[in-house]
Amino acid sequence: MRSYAVIGAGALGGFYGARLQQAGCEVHFLLHSDYDHVRQHGWVIESKDGDFTLPKVNVYRSARDLPACDVVIVALKATQNHLLPELLPARGAVLLLQNGLGGEELIAGIVGPDRVLGGLCFLCSNKVRPGHIRHLDYGLVSLGEFAQRGVSDRLRGIAADLNQAGIKTQLLDDLRVARWNKLVWNIPYNGLSVILNANTDVLMAQPDSRRLVELILREVVADAQACGVPVEDAIVPKMLEYTDKMTPYRTSMKIDFDAGRPMEVEAIFGNPLRAAQAAGVPSPLLETLYRQLAFLNRRTASA
Amino acid sequence: MRSYAVIGAGALGGFYGARLQQAGCEVHFLLHSDYDHVRQHGWVIESKDGDFTLPKVNVYRSARDLPACDVVIVALKATQNHLLPELLPARGAVLLLQNGLGGEELIAGIVGPDRVLGGLCFLCSNKVRPGHIRHLDYGLVSLGEFAQRGVSDRLRGIAADLNQAGIKTQLLDDLRVARWNKLVWNIPYNGLSVILNANTDVLMAQPDSRRLVELILREVVADAQACGVPVEDAIVPKMLEYTDKMTPYRTSMKIDFDAGRPMEVEAIFGNPLRAAQAAGVPSPLLETLYRQLAFLNRRTASA
Numbered sequence: 001m002r003s004y005a006v007i008g009a010g011a012l013g014g015f016y017g018a019r020l021q022q023a024g025c026e027v028h029f030l031l032h033s034d035y036d037h038v039r040q041h042g043w044v045i046e047s048k049d050g051d052f053t054l055p056k057v058n059v060y061r062s063a064r065d066l067p068a069c070d071v072v073i074v075a076l077k078a079t080q081n082h083l084l085p086e087l088l089p090a091r092g093a094v095l096l097l098q099n100g101l102g103g104e105e106l107i108a109g110i111v112g113p114d115r116v117l118g119g120l121c122f123l124c125s126n127k128v129r130p131g132h133i134r135h136l137d138y139g140l141v142s143l144g145e146f147a148q149r150g151v152s153d154r155l156r157g158i159a160a161d162l163n164q165a166g167i168k169t170q171l172l173d174d175l176r177v178a179r180w181n182k183l184v185w186n187i188p189y190n191g192l193s194v195i196l197n198a199n200t201d202v203l204m205a206q207p208d209s210r211r212l213v214e215l216i217l218r219e220v221v222a223d224a225q226a227c228g229v230p231v232e233d234a235i236v237p238k239m240l241e242y243t244d245k246m247t248p249y250r251t252s253m254k255i256d257f258d259a260g261r262p263m264e265v266e267a268i269f270g271n272p273l274r275a276a277q278a279a280g281v282p283s284p285l286l287e288t289l290y291r292q293l294a295f296l297n298r299r300t301a302s303a
Numbered sequence: 304m305r306s307y308a309v310i311g312a313g314a315l316g317g318f319y320g321a322r323l324q325q326a327g328c329e330v331h332f333l334l335h336s337d338y339d340h341v342r343q344h345g346w347v348i349e350s351k352d353g354d355f356t357l358p359k360v361n362v363y364r365s366a367r368d369l370p371a372c373d374v375v376i377v378a379l380k381a382t383q384n385h386l387l388p389e390l391l392p393a394r395g396a397v398l399l400l401q402n403g404l405g406g407e408e409l410i411a412g413i414v415g416p417d418r419v420l421g422g423l424c425f426l427c428s429n430k431v432r433p434g435h436i437r438h439l440d441y442g443l444v445s446l447g448e449f450a451q452r453g454v455s456d457r458l459r460g461i462a463a464d465l466n467q468a469g470i471k472t473q474l475l476d477d478l479r480v481a482r483w484n485k486l487v488w489n490i491p492y493n494g495l496s497v498i499l500n501a502n503t504d505v506l507m508a509q510p511d512s513r514r515l516v517e518l519i520l521r522e523v524v525a526d527a528q529a530c531g532v533p534v535e536d537a538i539v540p541k542m543l544e545y546t547d548k549m550t551p552y553r554t555s556m557k558i559d560f561d562a563g564r565p566m567e568v569e570a571i572f573g574n575p576l577r578a579a580q581a582a583g584v585p586s587p588l589l590e591t592l593y594r595q596l597a598f599l600n601r602r603t604a605s606a
Contacts, residue, residue: 195498196598206601212594215587284518284587291515295499298509 001025001161002070007063007087009034011127012097013075015135016167018043018054023165028058028066030087035061037130046128047135049166063087071095071158078103078267085110093154097121097141099186099252100267101179101275104146116146117155118175120182140168144175180224180231185239186268188216190253191289194263194296201248204240212285214240219285223276260300265293304328304464305373310366310390312337314428315400316378317436319444319470321346321357326468331361331369333390338364340433349431350438352469366390374398374461381406381570388413396457400424400444402489402555403570404482404578407449419449420458421478423485443471447478483527483534488542489571491519493556494592497566497599504551507543515588517543522588526579556596563603568596 003026006017014029021027031038042055060066063086072094076083081103088094088110095117096103104118124137141162143155151171159169172178192203192212203209217236224231253263269290276283306329309320317332324330334341345358363369366389375397379386384406391397391413398420399406407421427440444465446458454474462472475481495506495515506512520539527534556566572593579586 192595196595198598206598208594208597208601212591212598215590219587284522285591287518288515288588288591291511291518292495292499294511295501295509295515298511 008076144172311379447475
């Protein structure tokens with residue numbers, strides 16, 4: 001088993017890190033506001049797969065004190081990525097667990113592309129109080145290499161540790177396809193849920209928002225294709241059908257917005273927009289959502 | 304002087320109708336909720352150009368009782384246009400004073416195109432209580448024929464009456480150019496003011512909303528041109544400069560939305576969108592605003 005550092009140990013990083021430690025991995029958590037609490041009391045994990053506690057946890061307040069690890073899991077919100085130059089250690093593979101685009105490129109610029117891995121998490125969990133995480137549903141992690149296609153040995157090793165910890169994994173031949181596939185859903189639903197103050201079921205039921213969702217889905221698929229990422233046209237009806245069948249859902253971006261927290265606007269909207277425009281596609285629907293959300297984010301920041 | 308019927312005697316129709324009556328025209332007002340009050344107490348007009356009262360006013364509750372008039376002024380909100388088949392009399396020119404597109408076409412379908420005139424009002428007035436209108440600023444009316452270009456004698460006659468009543472007028476060679484010129488401003492500012500909950504100064508000051516305003520301005524100009532209406536590209540920087548210099552302004556659509564009233568979404572967004580798409584221009588920014596506002600309008604209606 002590998003050793004892990006977890007940078008950004010919130011509802012996502014705390015959950016996966018605690019599970020890896022419970023399964024026997026050496027894990028080191030970099031903590032900010034919850035440092036004192038977790039150092040004294042450890043982790044409490046409530047999970048649909050079984051509750052557990054970890055009374056003794058390796059915690060650090062400063063990245064300089066983190067010991068060298070095989071894998072550095074970055075589980076910050078993308079809005080915190082500007083901190084990464086100060087946080088990333090000199091050694092170890094860096095696995096970015098984050099939504100959106102552009103994070104791996106940023107990390108590659110700091111540590112070099114060969115150390116970079118990316119992952120997408122399908123996880124529903126909340127931090128209910130310091131050191132206490134509630135895992136509600138799902139948990140799958142999709143893992144891919146950043147600088148090359150295909151499944152490497154180190155990816156298989158990380159997946160084995162996660163599986164040992166009871167976490168399902170998927171190994172990706174092409175990380176970019178997975179990132180764009182997730183964007184295809186995130187862009188219309190996260191964006192419109194905030195702008196129209198509506199959950200997924202309302203967006204699907206009202207004809208104007210449903211039409212807009214469909215137009216945005218199509219545009220994002222075309223953006224991916226223009227960027228050379230083979231996302232299939234058939235994903236559009238699939239996403240509509242999938243969302244029609246979903247339990248009514250308040251998107252993560254709307255949860256952040258409603259709580260007055262910054263939204264991941266650059267990762268989920270700005271970077272895909274710039275990628276599409278660099279590929280020669282103007283992407284007016286994506287740009288409209290991007291500008292509207294960036295406006296709202298600035299207002300939150302200045303409030 | 305001509306005789307006038309006023310259908311929709313609110314802050315706009317009440318103001319112009321009262322001024323025409325004060326100047327000596329025969330004026331007949333079709334009233335709904337304010338019928339009893341105005342019948343008993345007449346009009347009270349507070350105006351930056353001088354206050355006045357009209358204690359005795361010809362008022363009607365039913366369109367069937369309106370006497371034949373030379374000119375029928377329609378000053379309903381566009382959201383009430385579905386009532387027009389019941390309200391328009393069998394004789395007289397019909398002058399539509401309304402924002403947006405499509406109203407003249409609707410009236411032409413009811414009374415025939417030759418009876419139809421259109422006007423745009425640059426007026427800041429409020430109804431402060433039944434029968435009491437406060438005129439804050441401006442007042443210019445631009446007037447044009449619907450079914451032909453050029454200035455007709457009947458347009459000149461109406462303008463003469465309005466001028467006699469102290470109202471400035473402008474006679475239009477091409478009503479469509481004036482309608483689209485006004486849409487160029489109304490579409491970005493009315494739309495974004497509602498969606499982003501912001502006044503004009505904030506929309507201009509924040510870089511993301513300002514960029515979006517500019518993109519929308521350009522798209523609407525292209526839409527007008529695709530519809531064969533010669534709106535000039537130079538209107539884009541002019542509108543930006545004009546709005547930069549404006550006193551911070553809550554748009555009329557935002558005032559309606561904030562008050563829980565229906566917004567004129569079809570007239571200002573839906574009809575221009577359909578016209579542009581019929582001319583082969585997809586207009587994605589306009590469609591996005593249209594769908595977002597139509598969504599909000601439906602939610603208001605169901606609340």
